[in-house]
Amino acid sequence: MSDDPVEYVVENKPCLVSLEEGKKYAWCTCKLSKTQPFCDGAHKGTEHRPMVFKAEKTEDVLLCACKATKSGPYCDGAHNNLEDVYAEASDAEILSMKDSVQIDQDANGKALVDGGAYVMTPxxxxxxxxxxxxxxxxxxxxxxxxxxxxxxxxxxxxxxxxxxxxxxxxxxxxxxxxxxxxxxxxxxxxxxxxxxxxxxxxxxxxxxxxxxxxxxxxxxxxxxxxxxxxxxxxxxxxxxxxxxxFDEATANVMANRIYQELVDKKVGSNEVTQFIGQIPKSRAAMHRHLYEEAIVILTGYGKMWTGTKVTEVKTGDVLFLPHRQGHSVECTDEGGMQLMGVFYPSGSPAINY
Structure with missing residues (x-):
């Protein structure tokens, strides 16, 4: 793949697509296609060629749109490092959620927000x-x-x-x-x-x-x-x-955040991935994952936004995020936030859409 600069026609985030088992697809590598993430022939006249692959099974996947992945055609989270700052909530997004309903914890310590997501204090x-x-x-x-x-x-x-x-x-x-x-x-x-x-x-x-x-x-x-x-x-x-x-010296850098995968396939865990992450004072852009996730807040405090609802989070709290549930964790602690996460199916915590 050439490193020559060309114009982006899509945002630096992956595309959610449904693949059919046995079907062949042509993944765009030139960034010029208007049918991202697939080729539309726009590479003609350049040195680029699409990557043709066959789907091994019928499933929903995230295909790379930024073309920085090392696991093409699949997203590997590389889009998070194309900017100096991890994707934060835009002014328009913040405005759209300004009327979010504040949800407090009930008598059992649980605050239930959108889509079955919740925050609880054991x-x-x-x-x-x-x-x-x-x-x-x-x-x-x-x-x-x-x-x-x-x-x-x-x-x-x-x-x-x-x-x-x-x-x-x-x-x-x-x-x-x-x-x-x-x-x-x-x-x-x-x-x-x-x-x-x-x-x-x-x-x-x-x-x-x-x-x-x-x-x-x-x-x-x-x-x-x-x-x-x-x-x-x-x-x-x-x-x-x-x-x-956890070893901060060898942790992965993701813009202005860091994370390290602890238990994953390298120790034989093929079903679930466990990671630890550190985030600065910030509010992440709303995003989703193709996995079910649990997060434990180890240090720090802030809020979790889910679209129409928002709730407080603090050290010791557990967050549950169902498959594909939109969410944004905001750290309001000047000292930042540290968290542990686990998710199924296994993969990389840097992959989102």
Missing amino acids: NDKNDTVVGNLRYQPVIAKEDGATKLSLHRLTVSAGTTKWMEYEGVDTVLYFVSGAGTVDIAGREFNVDKEAGLYVRPGEKFRVITDEEMVIYATACPLLTDLTVTDDNETTFQTEQEERYIA
């Missing part, structure tokens, strides 16, 4: 207690989730019983505290700001000398946590590496 009173383990669901089928189950686990000093989300991938994130996680007989030393992957068919337990707060994601089936006295499972040695810690 309440210790909702915990189930088993020995030195306290846990509660914060995203479940009853909340409108179709793929992601999310639990908050609070562990005090000692050794928990064995835990399992049967038959699904499990991803742990350590909010606070340090200790050891025993995955079916294999021990991992863990600390805050890190993720750990537990394969289907493995039980795990936590050993610690201090209080730990952990978020556990189970995917792709909505599954409750089971707690038992015994472990009859075996650590699956075909995937030895499971633990990934």
